[in-house]
Amino acid sequence: QEQLQESGPGLVKPSGTLSLTCVVSGGSISSSNWWSWIRQPPGKGLEWIGEIYHSGSTNYNPSLKSRVTISVDKSKNQFSLKLSSVTAADTAIYYCARISSISLVRGVIDYWGQGTLVTVSS
């Protein structure tokens, strides 16, 4: 059974860059799955950030596209998120996740990391 674990700073200064990494264990990041980042402001709903395939192909939420970069490191079986020019509105729990390969149409999220809270504050 695959497990995903996020890591990174829990506090980022305004106008700085948020950087998180997700390590995949129990499976290969080079499988037929896509990998995704989703966030959830405290006490609020879920927002999809973007996704990546092991080839490096990406898709991003247009509302965040200008500030987001998702990358993959196959040698370390991990993928990463960078979000630039952060403000307090970017304070959220950030989840990494696996997109199921069972669905004819991609988008079902079948495995989630435990999530990591990132606070944007000076």
Next chain:
Amino acid sequence: DIQMTQSPSTLSASVGDRVTITCRASQSISSWLAWYQQKPGKAPKLLIYKASTLESGVPSRFSGSGSGTEFTLTISSLQPDDFATYYCQQYNSYSWTFGQGTKVEIK
């Protein structure tokens, strides 16, 4: 983006009750809809995909229906473990979007 609207936002129910949550899409998403359960401090858990397909290991008291723009999640007999927040999500088109959530509380 496709907007997803859930109702109600909060639902109070008792163990054994039949519970129904509705999710409406701002445009047709065919059957490309998933449901997730989230408990406090935990990541969401996949319950149903393609509107009505039960994820492996999910109890059969959960069921989903609908297509186009209107969908429902039904819990046939609410159990103590089911008190949680439920989210629908469309994956018909980018960017994937979620409903605002329905919190199922103990009555």
